[in-house]
Amino acid sequence: MSKLALEHFLPYRLNRLSSAVSQQFRAVYGPHHDLTVPEWRVLATLAQFGTMTAKAIGKHSSMHKTKVSRAVRALEERRWLTRRESEQDRREESLSLTAPGLQAYGEIVPRALAFEAGILAALGPHAEPLLRALALMEERFPVD
Amino acid sequence: MSKLALEHFLPYRLNRLSSAVSQQFRAVYGPHHDLTVPEWRVLATLAQFGTMTAKAIGKHSSMHKTKVSRAVRALEERRWLTRRESEQDRREESLSLTAPGLQAYGEIVPRALAFEAGILAALGPHAEPLLRALALMEERFPVD
């Protein structure tokens, strides 16, 4: 009978690593602004693209529309984001960050990039191959 | 102001990939036996080590004790696992798989290994570097 060592099993290792990294990453925005991961993703996406609909945010950040909906509301209550009903299509709404939202983003980004750079630096020469392999796997496991 | 592209951001990519892989992996044990991830982990750990306590399972599979507790109960109700009170220490219990449990495991493992092999094969020469980088990151982000 074939045997499987869980600690060497790829899906398990990816899951574990991903949680650990996310966990650590919380320290980047945790202490100052208390964000959840979905909120962070909405913030990052809106900052990246300016103004967009909830649907588009979900697509870009790989989040289900309910997750987006709740994260948007949370950011709105925090006054980091405003909604504006689209004139062309009244089903959708244009979302954009407020000045405080942009400012918070501006504070977080350098720390986020430093966090990532720290990991890549620790990997040294292994960083480049990792990113390449990651890209290949993303191709093999598309979003939907 | 520095900018961050979410789709290239390492924590995000890891998270996304990990979910996608887990999602796909469900197809390995999903159709035949309807297992959750924690249940699968308990099953795999017990099959790997024979008889052990819930605490030990949690340690080996990186799961919180409540997660283990509930997964154990689910497997027990499925008659894939039995408890036996330890004589030396009556706080803990010795857990082990039943014959049906072992059999289910035996059916799943080859498919799980094939799943993993498929990914590694698709990576081709990138597989080896990926595993090395993974090991480095695991070191940098220890379980606790």
Added chain:
DNA sequence: TCGCGATGGTTGCTTTGGTAACTGTCGATT
């Protein structure tokens, strides 16, 4: 041997995520 902090495991409460149903609007077809 009594007491007490530590430990294995379970349970209850709260938060979070996903699914499905719903609301309102759109565009196309009649």
Added chain:
DNA sequence: AATCGACAGTTACCAAAGCAACCATCGCGA
């Protein structure tokens, strides 16, 4: 113009996960 399927977004409901309180037992020291 009326109808109907598709679609954006919200909400209600349910499953899963974490935290903290809890229970029983252990082992140690007074």
